[in-house]
Amino acid sequence: MTVRRVLMVCMGNICRSPTAEAVLRHKLEATGLGSRVSVDSAGTHAEWHDGEAPDHRAQAHAARRGYDLSALRARRLVESDFEIFDLILAMDEDNLAELRDRCPTVVHHKLGRLTAHCRLRVADAVPDPYYGGAAGFEEVLDLVEDACDGLVQMLQRENS
Numbered sequence: 001m002t003v004r005r006v007l008m009v010c011m012g013n014i015c016r017s018p019t020a021e022a023v024l025r026h027k028l029e030a031t032g033l034g035s036r037v038s039v040d041s042a043g044t045h046a047e048w049h050d051g052e053a054p055d056h057r058a059q060a061h062a063a064r065r066g067y068d069l070s071a072l073r074a075r076r077l078v079e080s081d082f083e084i085f086d087l088i089l090a091m092d093e094d095n096l097a098e099l100r101d102r103c104p105t106v107v108h109h110k111l112g113r114l115t116a117h118c119r120l121r122v123a124d125a126v127p128d129p130y131y132g133g134a135a136g137f138e139e140v141l142d143l144v145e146d147a148c149d150g151l152v153q154m155l156q157r158e159n160s
Contacts, residue, residue, distance in 0.1 A: 004155060005038045007085040008114065009095055013043030013074035016091040016126050016140055018054040020114055022067040023141070024148045028155070037155055040085075042077040044098040049074040055130065061137040065145075082107050089114040089151075092125035115143060117150035 008020035021041035028034045043049065053059070054069040062069050081088065082103045088110050090096035099111050115123045126143045129136030 003036055003038055004087065004158070005040070005085045006151070007081055007088045008039070008041040008091070009044060009077060009088060009099060010041075010091040010126075011043055011045050011095060011128065012049045012130070013041055013046040013076075014049045014052060014055045015058045015130055015137075016128065016144070017041035017043065018069050018072040018074070019058055019062055019067070019140055020089070020091070020126070020144045020148065021072065022062060022069050023144050024151060026067055027148050027152045031152055031156065033152065033155055033159060036159055041072070042075050042081060044077050044095050044102075046074045046076040050076055057134070057137050058129070058140075061134070061141060065141055077102070082110070086110060087112070089117075092128070114147045114151075117147040117154065118143065119146055119150045119153075121146050 008017040010017040018041050021039050025039045028037050052074045054072055059069045088099060089112050090099055091114055096113055103111060114126060121143060123143055126140055129140050
């Protein structure tokens, strides 16, 4: 059995990418793929928040939809992530550009945007809710849930 490894990436690893990690993990468990797909998250600039729990607002909004972010801790993207993970998904174009700059050319095929997996919504990015209000965290969840549904469908096809 091949285990796929997915890494979600945003800037600080305290709002968007831990939300995406928790949502994808939840959806994988619900579809029976939890043991076949490993999920993690990191930040391109997480040194600002290294070791911190996700933003309390992100945790609260996620909890209302049944996702638990409380055990997650921010970490910085490291060079070995490009080797370890099979799929590295950025939340926006700025973080994708940072990934492209830091990633060895031979594994650029692993990089992408999470929103490329959306099925119902059209979006170029999962917007950063950090400096906004409650609506921003709800929008993040709407986009992440949609994209994770598409990602789970892709992973199911790979495992069938």
